[in-house]
Amino acid sequence: MAVPRGPAPDADDARTAASNEDLTEAWGRVRRRLRAELGEDVFSSWFGRLECDGLVAGTARLSVPTRFLKSWIESHYADRVLAIFKAEHPAVSRVAFFVRGAVAREVPTVTRVSEPAQAPVRSAAPAAARPRAEEARETTTEKPAASDLTDDSAANALDPRLTFSTFIVGRSNALAHAAADRIARHEGGAPLYNPLYIHAGVGLGKTHLMQAIAHEAQERGKRVIYLTADRFMYGFVASLKAQTALAFKERLRGIDMLVIDDVQFLQGKSIQQEFGHTINALLDAGRQIVVAADRPPSDLEALDERVRSRLAGGLVVEMSPLDEELRTRILSTRIAAVQALHPTFQVPEAVIAYVARVIATNGRDLDGAVNRLLAHATLTGAPLTIETAEAAVRDLVRTRDPKRVKIEDIQKLVAGRYNVSRADLLSERRTAAVVKPRQIAMYLSKVLTLRSLPEIGRRFGGRDHTTVLHAVRKIEKAVGEDPALNEEVELLKRMLQE
Numbered sequence: 001m002a003v004p005r006g007p008a009p010d011a012d013d014a015r016t017a018a019s020n021e022d023l024t025e026a027w028g029r030v031r032r033r034l035r036a037e038l039g040e041d042v043f044s045s046w047f048g049r050l051e052c053d054g055l056v057a058g059t060a061r062l063s064v065p066t067r068f069l070k071s072w073i074e075s076h077y078a079d080r081v082l083a084i085f086k087a088e089h090p091a092v093s094r095v096a097f098f099v100r101g102a103v104a105r106e107v108p109t110v111t112r113v114s115e116p117a118q119a120p121v122r123s124a125a126p127a128a129a130r131p132r133a134e135e136a137r138e139t140t141t142e143k144p145a146a147s148d149l150t151d152d153s154a155a156n157a158l159d160p161r162l163t164f165s166t167f168i169v170g171r172s173n174a175l176a177h178a179a180a181d182r183i184a185r186h187e188g189g190a191p192l193y194n195p196l197y198i199h200a201g202v203g204l205g206k207t208h209l210m211q212a213i214a215h216e217a218q219e220r221g222k223r224v225i226y227l228t229a230d231r232f233m234y235g236f237v238a239s240l241k242a243q244t245a246l247a248f249k250e251r252l253r254g255i256d257m258l259v260i261d262d263v264q265f266l267q268g269k270s271i272q273q274e275f276g277h278t279i280n281a282l283l284d285a286g287r288q289i290v291v292a293a294d295r296p297p298s299d300l301e302a303l304d305e306r307v308r309s310r311l312a313g314g315l316v317v318e319m320s321p322l323d324e325e326l327r328t329r330i331l332s333t334r335i336a337a338v339q340a341l342h343p344t345f346q347v348p349e350a351v352i353a354y355v356a357r358v359i360a361t362n363g364r365d366l367d368g369a370v371n372r373l374l375a376h377a378t379l380t381g382a383p384l385t386i387e388t389a390e391a392a393v394r395d396l397v398r399t400r401d402p403k404r405v406k407i408e409d410i411q412k413l414v415a416g417r418y419n420v421s422r423a424d425l426l427s428e429r430r431t432a433a434v435v436k437p438r439q440i441a442m443y444l445s446k447v448l449t450l451r452s453l454p455e456i457g458r459r460f461g462g463r464d465h466t467t468v469l470h471a472v473r474k475i476e477k478a479v480g481e482d483p484a485l486n487e488e489v490e491l492l493k494r495m496l497q498e
Helices: 009-038 040-047 067-076 078-088 146-150 174-185 206-219 229-241 245-253 269-284 305-312 324-341 349-358 363-380 386-392 407-417 422-426 432-448 453-459 465-481 483-497
Strands: 051-056 059-064 094-099 196-200 224-228 257-261 288-293 315-319
Touching: 009 040, 009 051, 009 078, 040 067, 059 067, 067 078, 067 094, 067 229, 078 094, 174 196, 174 206, 174 288, 174 315, 196 206, 206 224, 206 257, 206 288, 224 229, 229 245, 229 257, 229 269, 245 269, 269 288, 269 305, 324 349, 324 363, 349 363, 349 386, 363 386, 407 422, 407 432, 407 483, 422 432, 432 453, 432 465, 432 483, 453 465, 465 483
Parallel strands: 059 094, 196 288, 196 315, 224 257, 257 288
Antiparallel strands: 051 059
C-alpha cells in the first residue's frame, strides 16, 4: 500500500518564500501609511529603525534597537500600528515589540573601516547590558537604573574597532577628521571648536569619528561619556522614574567631554530642555561637547530653537559623500580584511574599480558589496569578473538621492518670483497677489518634501491642514488646465531641486 507523501520540499519552500514576500510588502505599506499619517519628523524619530522580523501564529514581531524606543512605541503607538498592520495583512491579529540583540557577524568584525556596515545594531545600552543570545529577548520587565550613565569609562558603550587608526581619510572627510583629531588630543587650556558639530548622511563615517574621539580622549585620562540620542532620552526618563534625576544631571555635568550621536532623534519637550541645560552647563564650565547628526543644526526643525543656536555656535563640519578614490581605498582595505579570514578570496583590481565607480552612496553599501562578492566567490567557486560583480551588486546600485528640499527654501523662492515677502505668505492676508503664491508654495511643499499636511500648515503661519489640502487640490487642478501655470510650477520645481 502506497504511503501518501506530503508536498515536495520545493513546494514548501515556494510557499514560505511567497508568505515572506507578502509580509515584506505588507510591512512596506504599513511604514508608508505611518509616514503619511504621522509626518516625516515623528516617523523618522520613532519608526525609522522599527523592523518586522516575522509573523508567528498571527503575531507580527517588530523589533527596535533600544529599550527606550520599545517602551515609547508600545505606550503611544501600539494600537495604531496594529490597526494599520491588520488592514494591510489579514493574517496579523496582534503585534509584539522587542529589542534586537547585538549579535556580531563574521565579516564586519574585520571589515569595518570608515563607517560600521552590517554591524551589530548600534544600541544605546552599554555592551555589558545587551542581550547575548541570538534570539532577542523580551525586555518588558527589565528596568536598568539610570546609574548606567555614571561610569567614568566610556569604553562600555564603544566599539573597539572604531578608532582613528582604522578611519580612512579622503577629501570628503579630511576637515572633519582633522577637527576630531585635534579635539581628542587637546591637552589643557580652553576647549577647541566648542561645540564640534559633525553632520553627514548615512554611512559616511560620522559615528566612526565620534567613537574615535571618545576612545582617544579617554586614553588620555579624560572623563568621557559617549551616548546616542536614544540613550540620553532613556537615561533621563529612567532617572525620573527611579527618582535619581539629580544624580543623572550631576553626573553629566561632572565630565570633561560629552559625545552625543544621532542628535536628530532627540524628542520630547522635557528631554530637549534637559539636553539644553546640560549643554549650557558644560559650555559654561569649559567642557568639550561633540555632536553628530544627519543634517546641520538649522535643519533640526523638531529641536528647540535655543538648543539649535548653541549647537551652531561652535564649529559645524559636513562630511561629504565619498568620492571614487576614497571608495576604492575603502573597498581595498575591507577586501584585505576579509582575506585574513578567507585567503582564497581574490578580487581583481578591475572589479574593485568597477564596484567603487557604480556604488556611489555610502560605506555601508560598500560593505554589502564586499559581502556579496565573498558569497559569490565562496558559493560558486568561480573567479570574480566584472560581469559576475555586476550581477552580485545589482541591488546596491541606485541613483543618487535627490536634493533635500526645505519648506523655507520653497517659501523664499516663491516669494521672490511673485514679488511678495515670505512674511506675506505666512500672514492672514487674502489678496489675490498673496493667495496664489501661498497656495503654490503649499503645493510645492507637499510634492517636494515629506512633511505632513498638519506640519505644512504649521509652517505657513499655523494654518489648519484642511487649508493646505484645499491649496494642493486647487493648484493640482489649475496646472492641469493652464499650460502656462504648469510650466511656471515645473520651473520652480527644477530650481528647487538643482
